[in-house]
Amino acid sequence: MILDRRALIGTGLPALGWSASGVAVIAIPTIARAAPLPPADGDMALGDAKAKVQVVEYASLSCTHCARWNNEVFPVLKARFIDTGKVRYVFREFLTEPFQFAAAGYLLARRVGPARYFQVLDAVFHQQDAIYKSEDLWGGLLKIGKSFGLTEAQFTAALQDKAALAAINGRVEKAAERDQVQVTPTFFVNGQRFEGGQSIEDLATAIDKAAGKTAKA
Numbered sequence: 001m002i003l004d005r006r007a008l009i010g011t012g013l014p015a016l017g018w019s020a021s022g023v024a025v026i027a028i029p030t031i032a033r034a035a036p037l038p039p040a041d042g043d044m045a046l047g048d049a050k051a052k053v054q055v056v057e058y059a060s061l062s063c064t065h066c067a068r069w070n071n072e073v074f075p076v077l078k079a080r081f082i083d084t085g086k087v088r089y090v091f092r093e094f095l096t097e098p099f100q101f102a103a104a105g106y107l108l109a110r111r112v113g114p115a116r117y118f119q120v121l122d123a124v125f126h127q128q129d130a131i132y133k134s135e136d137l138w139g140g141l142l143k144i145g146k147s148f149g150l151t152e153a154q155f156t157a158a159l160q161d162k163a164a165l166a167a168i169n170g171r172v173e174k175a176a177e178r179d180q181v182q183v184t185p186t187f188f189v190n191g192q193r194f195e196g197g198q199s200i201e202d203l204a205t206a207i208d209k210a211a212g213k214t215a216k217a
Contacts, residue, residue: 035191037090037179042171044117046089047082053210054088055081055203056188058175060096061105061124063184069197070125076200081207091121094184095172101137104159106168108141111158112148120148 036054055077059066081087095102109120123144131140145155158164175181179188187194189203190210198206 037188037191040092040171040174040178042093042167044091044114046078046091046118047087048085049088051085051088053081053086053190053207054090054188055207056090056092057185058092058094058179058181058187059185060094060102061121061128062098062102063096064128065197066185067125067128069185070122073197073200073203077203080200080204086211087207091118092175093168093171094175094181095168096184098137101131101141103165103168104137104141107158107161107164108145108150108155110164111150111154111161112145116148120144123147 037056059070077087077089082089093102093106105121105124109117109124112120124141127140127144131137134140142152142155145158146152150158179186183195185197187198187203189206192206192210194202194206
């Protein structure tokens, strides 16, 4: 797969001990939580900030499981729970192999801006398979960037933003340390951890349970 590495010189992607499958293999225990996760730098959110239930997703733009979940399950979650004010959804960026593709996708989304951040993620996830098959990662992301109004020069500048890249790396390192994220996608429903691509049925059960606990508190 080809990505112009000149656009990501000195990435300094965190050495987290990744397996060949792109899933982190950090040997650390699971955290037990009973409350929503506190805010973190770089959080991107959808839904009512006062919703009783918080769903945090750690995902990687290069993760095929994350793409499948985004394309098949997220639209249902959004319609049933986020758009109806029942859930506050928080997305947190993570990196899996190919690291540069994931990082470049996030740099692109940040450059396009908060108002269309989730639209960029959705575009990358939906086109991920085609981009991988083309083996032209740079060209695939450039096409997405142009669809959001960026020129090639603006796209290139976004991927050369060392400060923005350092911020992504910092957030990933903190996620591994603070929330002990080992698998993508990883979800926290009012602090309860769920690893891997969850079905809408499983998430709905967890959300309803969390809402019930909150209501009784």
